[in-house]
Amino acid sequence: MKTEVVSVDVLSPEKSKDDIIRAAEIIKGGGLVVFPTETVYGLGGDGTNPDAARKIYAAKGRPGDNPLIIHIARPEDAEKYAETTEIYFKLAKRFMPGPLTVILKSKGSVPRETRGGLDTVAVRCPENKIARLLIEYSGVAIAAPSANLSGSPSPTTARHVIDDMMDRVDMIIDGGECEFGLESTIVKIDSDNSLTLLRPGKITVAELSEIADVRIAPAVLDKLQENEVALSPGMKYRHYAPKAPLVLLNGDIEEQLRYIREEDISGIAYISYTEDAEFLKKENPNMPIYDLGSKNDELTQAHRLFYILREADKCGYKRIYAPLPNTDGVGLALYNRMIRAAAHTIINLRR
Ligand code: TXA
Numbered sequence: 001m002k003t004e005v006v007s008v009d010v011l012s013p014e015k016s017k018d019d020i021i022r023a024a025e026i027i028k029g030g031g032l033v034v035f036p037t038e039t040v041y042g043l044g045g046d047g048t049n050p051d052a053a054r055k056i057y058a059a060k061g062r063p064g065d066n067p068l069i070i071h072i073a074r075p076e077d078a079e080k081y082a083e084t085t086e087i088y089f090k091l092a093k094r095f096m097p098g099p100l101t102v103i104l105k106s107k108g109s110v111p112r113e114t115r116g117g118l119d120t121v122a123v124r125c126p127e128n129k130i131a132r133l134l135i136e137y138s139g140v141a142i143a144a145p146s147a148n149l150s151g152s153p154s155p156t157t158a159r160h161v162i163d164d165m166m167d168r169v170d171m172i173i174d175g176g177e178c179e180f181g182l183e184s185t186i187v188k189i190d191s192d193n194s195l196t197l198l199r200p201g202k203i204t205v206a207e208l209s210e211i212a213d214v215r216i217a218p219a220v221l222d223k224l225q226e227n228e229v230a231l232s233p234g235m236k237y238r239h240y241a242p243k244a245p246l247v248l249l250n251g252d253i254e255e256q257l258r259y260i261r262e263e264d265i266s267g268i269a270y271i272s273y274t275e276d277a278e279f280l281k282k283e284n285p286n287m288p289i290y291d292l293g294s295k296n297d298e299l300t301q302a303h304r305l306f307y308i309l310r311e312a313d314k315c316g317y318k319r320i321y322a323p324l325p326n327t328d329g330v331g332l333a334l335y336n337r338m339i340r341a342a343a344h345t346i347i348n349l350r351r
C-alpha cells in the first residue's frame with residue numbers, strides 16, 4: 001500500500017479543505033487515515049464498518065479483543081451509537097470537545113469488531129480542528145486507536161507516525177505536534193451514576209469529581225492482579241516495551257545521585273526534571289540526559305514523555321532512569337504511563 005502524506009495547518013485547516021475532503025472520502029470508502037488530535041495521533045477508519053475495524057487491527061498489529069474509541073463531531077452524536085445518560089451530557093457540557101472518552105452501552109450501529117466484542121462503546125469528541133473537520137466531512141463516527149504499532153508509545157508527531165505507519169495506511173495527515181501528548185482520560189459511568197476512571201489523562205480526577213463521585217480503577221496505579229478482570233481490555237496489555245529497560249527511581253535528586261553512584265552507569269541515560277539536570281551532569285558529564293520539563297510543569301512533561309521515550313529507544317542504551325512522578329492532577333497520567341513503560345520496575349530510595 002502506498003501512503004500519501006499531506007500537511008495541514010492546525011490553526012487554519014479550512015485552507016486545506018480539499019485534502020481533508022479527500023481524507024474523508026478514504027474513510028467513507030473503508031480506508032485508513034491517520035489524523036492528529038489534541039492528545040495523540042489517531043489511526044482512523046469508519047466506525048460503522050467492520051472491515052475498517054479489521055484493517056485498523058491489522059495495521060497496528062493489535063489483538064482484535066482490544067476495542068476502539070469512536071470519535072464524533074458533536075457530543076449529541078453519541079446518541080446514534082450509544083445509550084446516553086444524564087451524566088454523559090453533564091460530562092459533555094463541561095469537557096467536550098476535549099480529551100475525555102466515556103464508555104457507554106452500545107447501540108447496534110457500532111459493529112462488534114469495533115467494540116472488540118464488548119456490549120459497550122468508547123465515545124470521544126476531540127477538540128483538534130483537523131480531527132473535527134475530518135469527522136464532519138466523513139459523516140460517520142471515526143474509530144481510532146492511537147496510531148502506533150502495538151507495543152510502541154503513542155505518536156505525538158507526524159515523524160513518529162511515519163516511522164510506524166508508512167505503507168500501512170492510505171493517508172497520513174501531518175498536523176504538527178499534538179498539544180497534550182498523552183491519550184485521553186477514560187471514564188465508565190456506573191449504574192449508581194458514579195464514575196470509574198479507567199485511564200488518567202489531561203482531565204483530572206479533581207475536575208471529574210465536580211460532576212460525579214470518582215473511583216480510580218486499581219489497574220491505573222498498579223499491576224493488574226492475576227485474577228482481576230480488566231475493566232478496560234487495554235489494561236491487560238503491556239503497552240510499550242522499550243528496547244532499553246526503563247527504571248523509575250522513587251526519591252529526591254540526592255537519593256537518586258547516591259543510588260547511581262553505586263551503579264555501573266556506562267551505557268545509561270537519564271530522563272530528568274530540568275532542575276535536576278545540572279546535578280546529574282556534574283555527577284557524570286558523559287551521561288545523556290533528556291529534559292522532561294520543570295518539576296511542577298506537568299503539562300510540559302506530558303507533552304514530552306512519549307517523544308523522549310521514542311527518541312531514547314533509538315539510541316541503544318543499556319538502561320534508562322527516570323524519576324517516579326507523583327500522582328496529583330495530571331501527574332497521575334504521567335505516573336500511569338511511566339509505570340507501564342517501566343513494566344512496574346520502581347526502585348524505592350526514600351527512607
Ligand atoms: O486520546 C485518545 O484516546 C487516542 C486518540 C486517537 O483519540 N486514542 C486512544 O485509543 O488512545 P487506544 O485504542 O490507543 O486506547 C483506547 C483504550 C484501550 O485501552 C481500550 O482497551 C479502551 O480504551 N477501550 C475502548 N473501548 C472500551 C470499552 N468499551 N470499554 C472499556 N475500555 C475500552
Ligand code: MG
Binds near residue numbers: 146
Ligand atoms: Mg493506544
